[in-house]
Amino acid sequence: MCRRFTIVSRLLLLITGLTGVQSTQAEYGINFPTPAADVAQEIYDIHMLTMQIATFLLLVVFSIVIYSLYFHRKSRGYQADQNFHNTWFGNWSWVIVPALVLGVDLTIASNADTVLKKVWDVPKDEKLMDVKVTGHQWWWEFDYLDHGIKVESRFVPKGKSGDLYLREVDNRLVLPTNTKIRFLHTSADVNHAFWVPELAFKKDAIPGYVTETWSELNREGVFRGQCAELCGTWHSRMPIVVEAVSPEKFQEWINNQQALKVAAAEEAASSKTWSQNELFTKGKELFETKCAACHQVNGMGLPPAFPPLNGSPVVIGPIEGHLKIVLNGKPGTAMQSWAALNDLEIAAIITYERNAWDNKTGDTVQPSDVKQAR
Known part of the structure; x- marks a missing residue:
C-alpha cells in the first residue's frame, strides 16, 4: 500500500513538473x-x-x-566517502x-x-544634435537646443491611453535616425533617471548638475521607457516615449513645431480682450495637462502634499494672491513657479481655476493682468 502511494505521489510530482515546464515555455519569448x-x-x-x-x-x-x-542515495546502500577531501x-x-x-x-x-x-x-570629433533632458515632478522637458524648440511630455490619464496607461505621453520625444544625438541630463527638483532600453543607457538627472550620454538610432519606431529613479509620490507617472523617424520626417516635424511656437507667441502677445468662455476652455485643457497631476482633474488634490483647489482660499480669494503663487510658486512645497508659461496660458489657467467646480467667482483674468503682475 505504501509502495503504491509512493508511485502515485511520484506520478503527481512528474505531472506537476511538466505543467510548470509548459507554463515556463509559454513565457520563453520574454526578453530585452x-x-x-x-x-x-x-x-x-x-x-x-x-x-x-x-x-x-x-x-x-x-x-x-x-x-x-x-x-548516492541511502536507499541504494551508498556509503559516504569519509576521505574525499584527501583525494586529488x-x-x-x-x-x-x-x-x-x-x-x-x-x-x-x-x-x-x-x-x-x-x-x-560621447564622440568629440563629430557634429552631434543636442537634446537637453530635464526631469520634473512628475514630467519631462525636452529642449532641442539646435532648433530652439521645447517640448513638455506628461503621462496620458487613464481612460485616454487605452492599454498603454502609464506608458503613453501627450508629447513624444521625436528623434531622427542615423544621427548622433547628445543628451544633456539635469533635474529641476529631485533625482530622476532617463531610461529607454532600446537607446542603450540609463542616466541619472541630478539637480544642479548636467551629465551627458549619446545614442544613434538605426531604425524607425516607437520606444517606451520610464523614470528609473524613485522620485516621489507619482514616480510611476513619468513614462518616456521616443519616436524615431527619418531625417526628412524629423525636419518636417521641426518646421511644424517652430510654426506652432511662432503662432502661440503672436497669440499671447496680441492685445485682444478674451471672453471668459474662451479663457475657461483654453484653461481647462492647460490645467488637465499641466496641473491635474498634482491637484487632480476634479480639483480635490491629494492632501496634505497637494491641497485641493476646489474651495481653496487662494483660488477664491483676491486675484493678486492667486497670480503671485502661480508666478512665484510656494517655497518649501511641491508648488513650483509657472512663470515660464506665457501670459495667455497663465490667464487661462487662473480663469479656469476660479470658475471650475464649486469656485463660481465669475472672475476673468486677462493676459495684460498677468503681464502687469510679473
Missing part, C-alpha cells in the same frame, strides 16, 4: 526589447552571452546534483572551480568594459 541603436545591440549581445554561459553552467551543476542524488580532486577543486568562475567573469567583463566606455564616452 529589440535594440534600436548599435551600442544597445552590443549590450544586448553581452546579455545573451551571459545568459548562454549561465544556462550551460546551470545544466552542468544540475546534472551533477541530480546524478549524485540518484546514485578534493584538494584541488578549491582552486580549479574558483579559477573557472573567474575566467567566466573576465570573459564577460572584458566585453562589458569596452561597451561601457563606448556608452559613456
Whole structure:
C-alpha cells in the first residue's frame, strides 16, 4: 500500500513538473526589447552571452546534483566517502572551480568594459544634435537646443491611453535616425533617471548638475521607457516615449513645431480682450495637462502634499494672491513657479481655476493682468 502511494505521489510530482515546464515555455519569448541603436545591440549581445554561459553552467551543476542524488542515495546502500577531501580532486577543486568562475567573469567583463566606455564616452570629433533632458515632478522637458524648440511630455490619464496607461505621453520625444544625438541630463527638483532600453543607457538627472550620454538610432519606431529613479509620490507617472523617424520626417516635424511656437507667441502677445468662455476652455485643457497631476482633474488634490483647489482660499480669494503663487510658486512645497508659461496660458489657467467646480467667482483674468503682475 505504501509502495503504491509512493508511485502515485511520484506520478503527481512528474505531472506537476511538466505543467510548470509548459507554463515556463509559454513565457520563453520574454526578453530585452529589440535594440534600436548599435551600442544597445552590443549590450544586448553581452546579455545573451551571459545568459548562454549561465544556462550551460546551470545544466552542468544540475546534472551533477541530480546524478549524485540518484546514485548516492541511502536507499541504494551508498556509503559516504569519509576521505574525499584527501583525494586529488578534493584538494584541488578549491582552486580549479574558483579559477573557472573567474575566467567566466573576465570573459564577460572584458566585453562589458569596452561597451561601457563606448556608452559613456560621447564622440568629440563629430557634429552631434543636442537634446537637453530635464526631469520634473512628475514630467519631462525636452529642449532641442539646435532648433530652439521645447517640448513638455506628461503621462496620458487613464481612460485616454487605452492599454498603454502609464506608458503613453501627450508629447513624444521625436528623434531622427542615423544621427548622433547628445543628451544633456539635469533635474529641476529631485533625482530622476532617463531610461529607454532600446537607446542603450540609463542616466541619472541630478539637480544642479548636467551629465551627458549619446545614442544613434538605426531604425524607425516607437520606444517606451520610464523614470528609473524613485522620485516621489507619482514616480510611476513619468513614462518616456521616443519616436524615431527619418531625417526628412524629423525636419518636417521641426518646421511644424517652430510654426506652432511662432503662432502661440503672436497669440499671447496680441492685445485682444478674451471672453471668459474662451479663457475657461483654453484653461481647462492647460490645467488637465499641466496641473491635474498634482491637484487632480476634479480639483480635490491629494492632501496634505497637494491641497485641493476646489474651495481653496487662494483660488477664491483676491486675484493678486492667486497670480503671485502661480508666478512665484510656494517655497518649501511641491508648488513650483509657472512663470515660464506665457501670459495667455497663465490667464487661462487662473480663469479656469476660479470658475471650475464649486469656485463660481465669475472672475476673468486677462493676459495684460498677468503681464502687469510679473
